[in-house]
Amino acid sequence: MAYIEPAPIKDKENPLESMMERFNIAAEKLGLSDEVYNVLKNPAKQVIVSLPITMDNGKIHVFEGIRVIHSNILGPAKGGIRFAPDVHLDEVKALAAWMTWKCAVVDIPYGGGKGGVRCNPREMSKGEIERLMRAYTLAMLDVFGPDKDIPAPDMGTGPREMAWLMDEYSKAHGMTVNAVVTGKPLVLGGSLGRTEATGRGVMVSALGAMQKLKINPFQATCAVQGFGNVGSWAARLLEERGLKIVAISDISGAYHNENGINIVEAIEYRDSNNGTLEGFKGAEKLTDPMELLELEVDVLVPAAVEDVITIKNVEKIKAKLIVEGANGPTSAKADAIINEKGIMAVPDILANAGGVTVSYFEWVQNRLGYKWTAERVNRRSDRIMKDAFDHVYEASVKYDVPMRIAAYIVAIDKVAKTYTFRGGF
Numbered sequence: 001m002a003y004i005e006p007a008p009i010k011d012k013e014n015p016l017e018s019m020m021e022r023f024n025i026a027a028e029k030l031g032l033s034d035e036v037y038n039v040l041k042n043p044a045k046q047v048i049v050s051l052p053i054t055m056d057n058g059k060i061h062v063f064e065g066i067r068v069i070h071s072n073i074l075g076p077a078k079g080g081i082r083f084a085p086d087v088h089l090d091e092v093k094a095l096a097a098w099m100t101w102k103c104a105v106v107d108i109p110y111g112g113g114k115g116g117v118r119c120n121p122r123e124m125s126k127g128e129i130e131r132l133m134r135a136y137t138l139a140m141l142d143v144f145g146p147d148k149d150i151p152a153p154d155m156g157t158g159p160r161e162m163a164w165l166m167d168e169y170s171k172a173h174g175m176t177v178n179a180v181v182t183g184k185p186l187v188l189g190g191s192l193g194r195t196e197a198t199g200r201g202v203m204v205s206a207l208g209a210m211q212k213l214k215i216n217p218f219q220a221t222c223a224v225q226g227f228g229n230v231g232s233w234a235a236r237l238l239e240e241r242g243l244k245i246v247a248i249s250d251i252s253g254a255y256h257n258e259n260g261i262n263i264v265e266a267i268e269y270r271d272s273n274n275g276t277l278e279g280f281k282g283a284e285k286l287t288d289p290m291e292l293l294e295l296e297v298d299v300l301v302p303a304a305v306e307d308v309i310t311i312k313n314v315e316k317i318k319a320k321l322i323v324e325g326a327n328g329p330t331s332a333k334a335d336a337i338i339n340e341k342g343i344m345a346v347p348d349i350l351a352n353a354g355g356v357t358v359s360y361f362e363w364v365q366n367r368l369g370y371k372w373t374a375e376r377v378n379r380r381s382d383r384i385m386k387d388a389f390d391h392v393y394e395a396s397v398k399y400d401v402p403m404r405i406a407a408y409i410v411a412i413d414k415v416a417k418t419y420t421f422r423g424g425f
Contacts, residue, residue: 021332023097026408029399036416043093044111045069049139051117053131065136067115067143070096073418076147077113078103078356080154080183081136081161083129087116098349099356101411106353106388108360113149115140121156133161137168144169146179146367152359153183163188179366182359191362193377194355199233199303200378201354201385202325205346206238206299208389209321213344218242221297223319225249226304227277230325230352232267234301239263243299247292248283250304252276254292255283293317302329309334317343324348339402347404349411350392357381 020041027037051063066089069077079099092114100112117136121129143149144165153162162184169180178189186192193200210217222243224235227250235245244260250270255261261283269280286292293300293309294316302308303325309317314334322338322345324330330338330345338345361377388410396406 022408025405026412029409030413032416036419039419040415043068043070043096044072047143051132051135051139053135055128056125063117063119063132065117065139066092067140068092068096069113069149071100071111071415073415074111075109077149078110079113080152081115081157082154083117083119083121083156085118085120087118092116100415101408102349102353102356104411104414105350105407106357106384108357115151130164133164134168137165141172144180146177150363151181159183159185179363182362189366191358191365191377192374194358196233197358197381198230198352198355200237200381202234202301202323202351203237204382204385205351205389206323208386209344209346212393213321215298220299221246222299223247223292223295223297224301224303225292226326227270231303234303234325236263246297247295249289249292250277252278254286254289255280256286257283301325307331314338324351345403347407349407350388354381354385357384
């Protein structure tokens, strides 16, 4: 299953406003000056290009390409490229800012960037997608660079597209430049450990939170919504560390077994069954897949889609701990009730940051010209995720705020202090 660098899914109304809402709360808690606030809320660079592409039918279609660099004060911008029919500037600006905070939370030397092309890759041939990616790369030659802006996969793109981007950029520079992009195939300089990176980060965050809540992993139960790359790896790694996974789900439905589900068997079944759990015999299928969220478990991992914990079902949530593997699984209104109920929620900006952490490792290895072992990648990723969790938890206690706002406080404080020390505005 291909690795995609996690990125939040756009808010149904205005993603920029949604991101700014939490940014404003954290900025107020930090007492940011108006000058720094205004610098941080605005992107550093916005590039919009027209990309004329010859389609397979011989006609020329012009696509719109966008790249936004929100900040490069901590280092080169970092963020994926999405190919989707509804890509628009506000969405890309929000995602770029979100990447700034995410990189800052895990303390890696990147700013935030994001790109997109308005297209529908499902209706395009391989050749059309390749021509589009190469044209987008050529249009962004002055933007991309190992020390300036490092793209990665996102919705509608993957290792194949990153290979084309690297090749086009390399040809333009007369040499192989594999550090210009992450999420590449292993043979082109991709990193070991990237496939499980996000799920691994979820596992580390869950164990860190369980320690604070004094929940014994060997006596704990867990439900995982979503059995794709993030959810299946999170479930497998949590099971290895003693948790009993009593429920899992995918597009075919939710499956429950109070005695515990054998996750390795479930993964093997899914992989041999066209990527779905349909017909899985290791658990009983629930009538309503959303019942999984309301099970009496210690740990709930929503790792599927956005807005699954809402005002409609939040009162029925019985978990003591929520660890967000998906992007935006909890609505803002539900968030407030979760806090009132005393449930700890480790937010997506922290919990699924294992993906961008291993993207950083890929870039480091490319710059060194040396490949790390999977064991070294995992060990270093675990350490970064644990340190990030501890810092966010400390901020949560210090400012008396939920973990979500604490994560923004940690990120914004780091970027704001860097701006202040560097000056120049």
